[in-house]
Amino acid sequence: MVTANFALLSIGLAVALFLAMMLMLEVGRRVGVERTKTRGNKARAGVGVVDGSVYGLLALLAGFMFSGAANRFDQRRTLVGEIANAAQRSWRRVALLPDELRSPVRDALRRYMDGLVSYYTGPVAPRHHLEFPPQLTQAEDSLWSRSVAACKAPGGEPARMLLLPALSETFDAVERERVARRIHPSPLIYVMFGISALATALFAGYGMASGPVRNWMYTVGIAASISIATYVIIELEYPRLGLVRVSGMDQLLVEARDSMK
DSSP, X not given: OOOHHHHHHHHHHHHHHXXXXXXXXXXXXXXXXXXXXXXXXXXXXXXXXXXXXXXHHHHHHHHHHHHHHHHHHHHHHHHHHHHHHHHHHHHHHGGGSOHHHHHHHHHHHXXXXXXXXXXXXXXXXXXXXXXXXXXXXXXXHHHHHHHHHHHHSTTOHHHHHHHHHHHHHHHHHHHHHHHHTTOOOOHHHHHHHHHHHHHHHHHHHHHGGGSSSOOHHHHHHHHHHHHHHHXXXXXXXXXXXXXXXXXHHHHHHHHHHHTOO
């Protein structure tokens, strides 16, 4: 489920950047018109050199942010796949336990997977998307304690070297995915990107001042392109809170739980 507040926030930031860039484009154009009236062609001396530097900086920041967001998005999807694979591996290794010891461990593993599926596929508030619900933590503790007890019981020794490492790998994969949600660029990068976008709009408006009329296609196109790119970057950075989701990989958890009959 899409978190409405975050979706509105990301869209609002993109719209705010669009409007700010449109304003700076108009300011740059008016400044350019006034300076052309007073200084003539000399007003445009060196404009191309400065424009190229600012445009290059904006392109560098946009490429850096988009590439990093896309890589982190793919990493989170990969981690979800690792969780599903480790959980299925744990389920298969429960079979190494004696018949009378399997049922409690399998029941605990099913409850743990139910908690994981609910956590990954259900609605998550932005302030809680980095935290595990108490039910999931309790299910993890119960699964581990039952597995350890079963491995210590008579006949459970053969499963100790295979079942417990598989469960540890499952828990570790879940924790790595949760930690991966905390990895984002420094806020300073976003501030630099916003300043560069506004500076680009200002210089672009100044450069278009030589035209007799406003070129709305270029004006709106520049602002819209950068604003849409910003929105996509934000969505990729927080894929479980907005419109961009990783539900395709979350389905692997559902399939893993369905296989635990």
